Amino acid sequence: MACISSEPTERYSFAAGPAMLPSAVLTQIQNELPDWNHSGFSLLEQPFTSPAFKQLMAETEQNLRKLLSAPHNYRVLFVQGGASAQFGLVPLNLLRTGQSADYLESGHWARKAIMEARRHAPINVIASGSAEHFTALPALEDWRCNPNAGYCHITSNETGNGLQLQQFPDLPIPLVADMTSDIFTRPIPVERFGLIYASAQKNLGVAGLCLLIVRNDLLRPPRPSLPSALSYAVQAEQQSRFNTPPTFALYVAELMLRWIRNQGGLTAMAAASEAKSRQLYRCIDQSDLFRCRQPIAHRSKVNVCFELREPRLLPAFLVEAEQHGLHHLVGHAAVGGIRASLYNAMPMAGVNRLVEFMTRFERIHG
Template sequence: MPRPYNFSAGPAMLPEAVLEQAKAEMLDWRGSGMAVMEMSHRGKEFVAIAEQAEADLRELMNIPANYKMLFLQGGASSQFAAIPMNLLRGKTKADYLNTGMWSKKAISEARKYAQVNVVASSEAGNFTTVPARETWKCDPEAAYLHYTPNETINGVEMHTVPDVAVPLAADLSSTLLSRPLDVSKFGVIYAGAQKNIGPAGLTIVIVREDLIGQTIAGTPTMLDYAVMAKEGSMYNTPPTYAWYIAGLVFQWLKTQGGLAVIGECNRAKAELLYRTIDESGFYKNPVDPAYRSWMNVPFTLPDEALDKPFLAEAKTAGLLTLAGHRSVGGMRASIYNAVPLAGVKALVDFMADFQKRHG
């Protein structure tokens, strides 16, 4: 039986080839006599896994030499505190753009450590667009600007990188590795792994070297980028198995042709799904078309009473976890890298059939 298509926002679908390789290596990693999750993180076997994963990610993303790569615990949410702790660097103010629920969480946490200036917000419009750049009110004394390029819950995405005079910090949890990215435009990039990278438990931080080493007083050791960089992300025991799976995903991405190829596939998937929604006269997407996410596509049905039948029938058809976030409702299809074009085609075919029977 073919595997169902999993449209979960995260933890999300992983490439089947990666799962098969992990299965084959589960009891004995390459003759070591150990499963990866049994290895010492300081043993030569796991060190080799970690070094290969870092090298592959650096190659995939073309990460400049003056950026450190950290493989950490705590999820992207721990970085909401780590960003001001590491990036204030003697200043007291920071700029934040508010475009959705994850932006709000980052702002709330940052306010414990900095004077936060919200440069612009789309909350009044229910987070269905991004404020025009000319309306942003940046603070000339801000140490950095933080934003969330893709709001997983709201399905809003900025498709260009803001040009600002201060270091740019970005929560790329749901878009990292979904297409090419110019890392040199950022001071810090961070991402929880459970979207396009691997299983939950791992967080990747890519930070420019000149921003490391001037933390605020009282910064926990585990959130100090300088400590983690010096220790190769192994100040304590890292999330070894999640790191290993991420490494397999990086290798899989390389076999697919890299980020340029995967990006075109992701564009095609998103265009197909949005076109189906827009042309249906039945389904609706609330997001400003200029800021629609490639990764997270929310949509509603004409009557909420149809939601439960839609989800039940979709599950029977092998289309899983399509319910929208509880704060938004409706449906949401998260179409990350591991969801193939065939999965999106199966979804739109089901949507058309459901509409015929219920429209």
């Protein structure tokens, strides 16, 4: 965890990303940085084509597959450009010219994905939470899917709106998910998806790496206008080494995967997310000062978004929180309010400290 050694108390970052790293992972990075793998060079200086780095990539893929129980008919790709680049690359890679795609408009990030996809293909919004100002998810029964669409896109966790899908439908067309903010926080049925993509900087390390898990039959020859480095099929054929992969971010992802495994895997991560979020939501629900608008069944276990009934107290809340070692609690710029991101590296002690602080803040200002 982000502990500055000269500080008397531990500090916790509730940032939505890049997020905290476990202290064990930070220490390992620090220790290994000057001389990685007894090579005499730092990891930052390793050629990505060296046998040692290729082995690191292979082990990262193996560990990731094991943790997710990913079936053999899926390829794992490590690319750059973040999830935002995938917003455009998903239609360019998966759709035939003129083919449409279905999108669930669940919040801020789904909307961004839709806007970008619309530049490349006809997009059908199957259901939208915008009527509720994205404080609730559209019910599964209300999704109006098109059986002829090339795929159906969902955002498993709306990082800015504090909404998380708890179930994934079994669809006749490929299900595509942006899992940037909740991958590796719970077990997922990979076999239900055609494609899963996620940036790494929340639950799997640092910025620069985007992970793709794609079903083999969706790896099609790229359309002529698509640059080769951005083609899933080309990257799959080249083991994610068509161009230089984000080497440092890959190394940190491997350390994170080992850390997750040592904590007990995804079942343990899910139990921890459940316990941490339950503790914080209980504090909010019992309060007269704080309020969470999201219905209980839709609430995110990783991004707890809430507000003050008296918004004028927000600046004081944020300043006093920092004085208590509780950082980056401000809500998403497009949403406002308060957001506590409880990713894998956030310990229960951080949540306890936040709850104590909120209770005291309410006693003084409420």
